[in-house]
Amino acid sequence: MHFDDKIPIYYQIKTHIYHEIIMGTLQPGEKLPSVRQLALDVTANVNTVQRALSEMIAAGIIDSKRGKGNFVTMDETKITDLKTQLITEQVARAYQQLHALNLSDEEILNSLKHYMTQRGNVE
Amino acid sequence: MTAGLTLQGVQYRHGMKTILHDVDLTITPGKIIGLLGENGAGKTTLMRLITGSAKGKGTIAINDATVVGERKQHVSFTEQLRGFARETRVDQVVNFYRDVYGDFDFQRYQDMETFLQIDGSLKLTSLSKGMKEKLIIALTLSRRTDLYLLDEPFSGIDSMSRKRIINSILQWKPDDAIMVISDHYVSEVAAILDEIVVVKDQTIFTHEATDTIREKYDVGIEAYYESLYEKGNDYD
Numbered sequence: 001m002h003f004d005d006k007i008p009i010y011y012q013i014k015t016h017i018y019h020e021i022i023m024g025t026l027q028p029g030e031k032l033p034s035v036r037q038l039a040l041d042v043t044a045n046v047n048t049v050q051r052a053l054s055e056m057i058a059a060g061i062i063d064s065k066r067g068k069g070n071f072v073t074m075d076e077t078k079i080t081d082l083k084t085q086l087i088t089e090q091v092a093r094a095y096q097q098l099h100a101l102n103l104s105d106e107e108i109l110n111s112l113k114h115y116m117t118q119r120g121n122v123e
Numbered sequence: 124m125t126a127g128l129t130l131q132g133v134q135y136r137h138g139m140k141t142i143l144h145d146v147d148l149t150i151t152p153g154k155i156i157g158l159l160g161e162n163g164a165g166k167t168t169l170m171r172l173i174t175g176s177a178k179g180k181g182t183i184a185i186n187d188a189t190v191v192g193e194r195k196q197h198v199s200f201t202e203q204l205r206g207f208a209r210e211t212r213v214d215q216v217v218n219f220y221r222d223v224y225g226d227f228d229f230q231r232y233q234d235m236e237t238f239l240q241i242d243g244s245l246k247l248t249s250l251s252k253g254m255k256e257k258l259i260i261a262l263t264l265s266r267r268t269d270l271y272l273l274d275e276p277f278s279g280i281d282s283m284s285r286k287r288i289i290n291s292i293l294q295w296k297p298d299d300a301i302m303v304i305s306d307h308y309v310s311e312v313a314a315i316l317d318e319i320v321v322v323k324d325q326t327i328f329t330h331e332a333t334d335t336i337r338e339k340y341d342v343g344i345e346a347y348y349e350s351l352y353e354k355g356n357d358y359d
Contacts, residue, residue: 005310005344006342007337043289044293044314045293051334
């Protein structure tokens, strides 16, 4: 995994795993690799991976079962909420950047629609 | 009992010249530390003080062991394979380690030898720089102990070897052990470090958690490290 040196590593690992859950690469109820295996997979240290996991456990997205390991939550509402949250974050970022260019809401909406049509033409 | 590595009021002089002064440092178990500083800043000296091969003033403790003889059992440091004749074969060096260190885990060494593609039949004199570093890593990590010191393990080696060395560190460092990796170029290891310790002006100039640096100052570790050498930085 390629890390951005400016962003806390535990945060990037968390985001990476959240994306895998939302994309369905990691299914509800699926067991995660061991902490050390995860550390090797992403090339980060065990403590950093542990911190990322602790935050995901606290958020209820990962269930930690003593002696058995860590599992993606079976609660699909939580995954839907997580998806909504990530979408909102991405949209908010794009919206704020366009808003900073003094675009009105209508102009933002139109430029997004325009982009989507153009993009379709290119493909 | 104080677990981890503790240095208090450590000083080291060479003749009339002060190399290190007022060194106070506490590292908790399990951490991977980047020991940074320019060439000649005193990084290797600090490692040699920790192992006891250099003698200075002050107190150094590894998991409460303060006496040099006792401390040596808690620390694994392979100083550039000094003391071996150039004609010595790699497997002879390994046998020496097995004889001398009761905590040397030969199975572990063999796993690393395979992973790092080390050829035991080669003579030390015919090892490339990268191969020598790989051997040093394998020997150092094969001991089961509390503190591992790696002195510039990435100097002059190619990126594939670097990746394998980083992978070995992540794979074989015991959970509670401390690993100190010195380097004068941080970007190659920044992602695996818990904390950085910067040796500058003959002392510990900075000691901070890497993710704290990223969160607090919104900069990368390399940029932060470089800024310490510019006048008027804002990170005081």
